Amino acid sequence: MDEREFHKMTSLRPYVIGLGLREKTSVFGIVDALGNIICKDHVTTTDYPDPTSFMFDVCDRLQPMVKQVGGWDTIKAMGIGAASGNNITQRIENAANLSWKGNISLASMFQGRLGIAVSLANDCTVAAMGEMTYGAARGLKDFICVLVNGGMGAGIVLNGLIFMGNKGRVGEVGHVTLNPNGRPCTCGKVGCIESYVSRRGITQTARELLAFTSKPSALRSVAPADITVELIAKCADEGDAIALETMRKTGDILGHAMTAWASLVAPEAFILVGEVSSLCGRHMLEPILTGMNENMFDAMKWSTKVYLSTLHGDDASILYASALAWKTKEYELLL
Ligand SMILES: [Zn+2]
Incomplete structure (x- = not known):
């Protein structure tokens, strides 16, 4: 029995998705519990006139990636790190650095589309979580x-x-x-x-x-x-x-x-x-x-x-957001 079959049989969910929503390029990937990025992709944020088209495209791109690790049953949760993300309302609020205006409930949009738990927090907060999980703050x-x-x-x-x-x-x-x-x-x-x-x-x-x-x-x-x-x-x-x-x-x-x-x-x-x-x-x-x-x-x-x-570039953004995904339950209980 290989690792994926084992996790399927025991209903463990060994992976999370991390999405770093950034001004120019947004990055996302599937991460295991050791902090290995199994697969990743990126999109140009400014190509999307609204958050809905962004969300649909990222979900479409996630499908083959999730299939590669054994399907949605292996995914515990998704974390999103975003500038102007509000840790409590789970929304992006009046982001100065995005062309999408107003309050955007991006976490619930992804959750509705993917059927997994999705949390959102601001980029500094997920960085702190990521450094605590994988980096200099361990x-x-x-x-x-x-x-x-x-x-x-x-x-x-x-x-x-x-x-x-x-x-x-x-x-x-x-x-x-x-x-x-x-x-x-x-x-x-x-x-x-x-x-x-x-x-x-x-x-x-x-x-x-x-x-x-x-x-x-x-x-x-x-x-x-x-x-x-x-x-x-x-x-x-x-x-x-x-x-x-x-x-x-x-x-x-x-x-x-x-x-x-x-x-x-x-x-x-x-x-x-x-x-x-x-x-x-x-x-x-x-x-x-x-x-x-x-x-x-x-x-x-x-x-x-x-x-x-010691974490840099796209991989840091993905790992930071994945740290929020691993903490999703505890994080929600804190609120
Ligand atoms: Zn100022």
């Missing part, structure tokens, strides 16, 4: 995942449980004002941390350093509009002075913000997750630690660790 009970990519936010775990916050809105640390006379933010305010610590924030910092200093830099040979975080990270790897200064400034801002978060909940660690963290984290780690600790209350100085996630 064994930690109190930690904060800081997700940096197009935007930034936090997923918070206290005493081993995801902290949900009032009405499910938790971890919106990106839109705390850092500088009331600072950069305009996409949220409509001015000087939010996210307008410095994010893809657009980092590229703008590099452009400002190029404009207002005379340091030599490989970035000077690139049109300002073509400067990307990928390029800045590559230049930083090669020792470029402007790229490294961009990393130092960004890390310093994030570190200073973390002083307040660490003082409030005394986490064992922060874990940096998301694509920008993957690209830039190694250059930002030292300024983050310095920025966080130089203003910290003496008794708490150097007591909070900062880790870089």
Whole structure:
């Protein structure tokens, strides 16, 4: 008897589905209990004018994948991680980064179509669950995942449980004002941390350093509009002075913000997750630690660790969402 037949006979459901709904490309896959991604696929989110057409297409693409692992009887649940996902209402609410407007009950739409339990939470929360299940937070009970990519936010775990916050809105640390006379933010305010610590924030910092200093830099040979975080990270790897200064400034801002978060909940660690963290984290780690600790209350100085996630790219998005799927029952009982 092979493993699939065994699970069929014992009615165990050895797999879950993880779906990372992202601004440009959404990724989904079937994951086993050890965190192996058995199969995966992706779609271009912006190709779908509405969430219904997105849901139908993803379901169609899941059918052969599920057949490959032995049919729907082997699937325990599906988890969806999405920016602007509300952990309690299970909806995507007024997402700034999607063209679909209003409140979207994506979990119940998938549940109705697939006939399995489907949970949805915001991308920072599922990142915290994923890091706890498969990543750098294994064994930690109190930690904060800081997700940096197009935007930034936090997923918070206290005493081993995801902290949900009032009405499910938790971890919106990106839109705390850092500088009331600072950069305009996409949220409509001015000087939010996210307008410095994010893809657009980092590229703008590099452009400002190029404009207002005379340091030599490989970035000077690139049109300002073509400067990307990928390029800045590559230049930083090669020792470029402007790229490294961009990393130092960004890390310093994030570190200073973390002083307040660490003082409030005394986490064992922060874990940096998301694509920008993957690209830039190694250059930002030292300024983050310095920025966080130089203003910290003496008794708490150097007591909070900062880790870089070891999960990257599409696989991280799938694994994070799958961690929510594994926890679906416990997660629902928490509400
Ligand atoms: Zn903002």
